[in-house]
Amino acid sequence: MNISKLAEWIVTITTLKSYSPNLIYDMITLSSLKHLRIPFSLFLMPVYFFALALTPNHNDSRILWVFLAVHLFLYPSSNGYNSYFDKDEESIGGIKNPPKVTKDLYWLSQVFFLIAIGIGATINFSFAAMLLIYGLVSMAYSHPSIRIKKYPWLSWFIAGLFQGYFTFAMVYAGLSALSWDVLIKPHVMIPGLLTSFMLWGNYPLTQVYQHREDSRRGDRTLSLVLGIKGTFLFSALAFMVTGAAFAWFFLDRNQTQILWIYLAAMAPIMLYFLTWFSFIRLNATKYANYNWAMGMNYFSAIALNAFFIYYFLENTQILQALGY
Template identity: 40%
Template sequence: MTQLIDKNTLKLLRVPFSLFLMPLFLLALSQSGVYILSVYVLISFFIIHFLVYPSSNGYNSYIDKDEDSIGGLEKPPMPTKKLYYLTLVLDVLALLLAYFLVSPLFALCILMYMLASRAYSSKEIRLKKYPYIGFLVVVFFQGAFTYYTCYAGITGHALELNKPALFLLLAGSFQIAGAYPLTQIYQHQQDLRDGVITISYKLGYAGTFIFTGIMFTITNVCYFIYFNLTGKLNNFYLVQIFFIPIVAYYIYWFVKVLQDTKAANFKHTMYMNLVAAICMNSCFLVLYSIN
């Protein structure tokens, strides 16, 4: 195992980047009805954020061999075969732990997420090169499906797909639909060199921000309906407070990009991700504490 690990290989797993992917897990935790940090919660958190996400990041880096900035790394090192083998080890470990320590349903969800992630990046299928199909795959699997997977891991059983739950799943997917194009906005030229046309490139710089604004508005409507249906409208108003810094930075960055498209760069993208992650993670932790 130690022969698979070196400094650059570990760096390409981008484990700290899991912070940006944590909100849906914490949202699921806050709405799960599980108010004690059970073994299920801890194990599923570890599997998702320290095995599944890093493996997905590593596989993407191995396939793309990025020379320019990628999410979480301004100057990524060149990957080696070690990275590929390490992602396989992480995948197998994640599946075994999910199956034997949580539930077969959780393991099945993890497997489906892995397959979608591989199909997105692999040279053979390469869904990421199709702007609309690739976008929809990400929106579903990193949004509603991730929420469902997290809920299954946290509780040990399936989410009941009633009306409130469906609106919450929609909120998760529209949230990703808004955030994802912004994460691509600084990579237009790098993606084109790799034969990838992203949804952000199709929308353009201003169009990406407008599209994101529309998606987040729809997300907020879904949150309102969900909390109204569950009789917890006060929680919706609390969410709005945590959204204020996100909206403020979004407007600030949008104005800068309108003035000069060079502002659509790695630094501002990572700041946007960081502000959103801190606010949303904090928000859902507060909701969990209130519950």
Template identity: 35%
Template sequence: MTLRAIWLHLRLPFSIYLLPVCLFAMTLRPGITDWWRAIWVLLIIHVLVYPAANTFNSYYDKDEGSVNGLEAPPPVDRTLFWVSMGLEALALLAGAFINVQFVVFILVYGAFMKCYSHTSIRIKKRPIASWLLISTFQGGFVFLMTYMILQNVTFYDLFVTSSQIGLGLGTLISTLNILALYPVTQVYQHAEDASRGDLTISRLMGVRGTFINAWVCLLASGVGFLIFYEGTWPFFLMIALTTPGVVYLAALTYRVWQNPAAADYRAAMWMTRLTGWGMNIFFLIMLAYKS
């Protein structure tokens, strides 16, 4: 494989759209006291952990059509497998400079993503299980991991002494957002998934069902944010910044209802960009406000 092909399979730009989960966790009280540590954690997750999972998935899927964050995947060979292993090793090494708990989190996340893609297990072939587990790991798990690592909180602190209602609600909201958007990133892959025998959650729901699910989960997430911010100004700022993504989703839903083929790669990625950047900007404002 060429270096360019490897770079494309890392899908680093797509990590930006997963960033809101970590930023959300960083806005929780008592706040960030060590910004260098926080930046180091964000880099490990988004530059090493996520790309390691992406390249592992790409190696075992060997997609020829558009995939999440990559419109025209280059052909893959065994090189990509070793790139994935190398990135994970670097993530573990870098995580060791934070603490042992972070290393354990990285190992657990990496193990799940291998079970998701590897041909001998391939959770991806089980639509409901893959949907729930991906949403839990990329949403609630990463949210809790970020909070616990940056606040030096142990599981004992979390489940025995912690009384933060916001932590549980933030975990739920983060999971709901992935439950909404993850199937949308599969909606243009139905033919290729069918050719491999993968009944993804989007194939199970159908094109229209995928968008109905997105609206239901996003509405539930919105109610969660309303409760989380107690109807104060941050909630309305969040609504304002995510409105472009919501309006685009509404327009796309209308087009899909008329013609399911409208749910193509570029449409899904535009929705992801608009919602992702809206949330990123919102949480960055909240971090600046609380600093």
């Protein structure tokens, strides 16, 4: 990394008033801002809200800063870095027609990464270090010298593990200013792994419309290995395991009512999945497309975010305190 160049970026961004709008526009292109895919963070927010629901020490300031560090800076940094090295010409998650990447995207992603770590450092060293590790693993996922993405099972496992369990533990630690040992605490590991199960089931579905692009780059994704119909069968099995695991989790906590609400939240997601699968069985090539995949993501994000926000309000007894 060119430290002097990165330092110049940071100084410029932190002193914007001394620069003209045209200069800032020249430095940061519209395509780079699009490739950060900030709205795409919506799809990973259920992990944050689940951790928030189970966190014992709530603090208004930490709730805000952990959210911003992860969803406004860390995830967009990862998205931008991934896009810079992929240089996709066809649809990617959150962008149907991706613009060509420019050099400033690389530096912009690094600035966002440093800001995320900086926010984490205001909470504690452990949270900042977890943000750093997540970012480095994300870089290894995309960088051509390592490119975990080209290994089907390894990339599937690492993506689900870090976007699920590791992120859950990271958010849990940040929300309560806890240390590294949360990673091995059963009350964190179990729900954290549940989030990984969710992502392991959905992750291959996000790849079904990218087979041609992935093949062109030499990336053997799990969906490419399984085939389109095989991807749906694999995800169906993973969804069943995930549902059973969440049922056990809520029943073990004597939260039968929560279980029924969880199943109600999952119903429209599964209905969409089964409808999509029925079309795939008729014509896999035609219906394994961007629109159907993003629809699946949006249905999942809306339903699961709503459920975990409700679970947070219920589990912390905020609703009871408000008289509901």
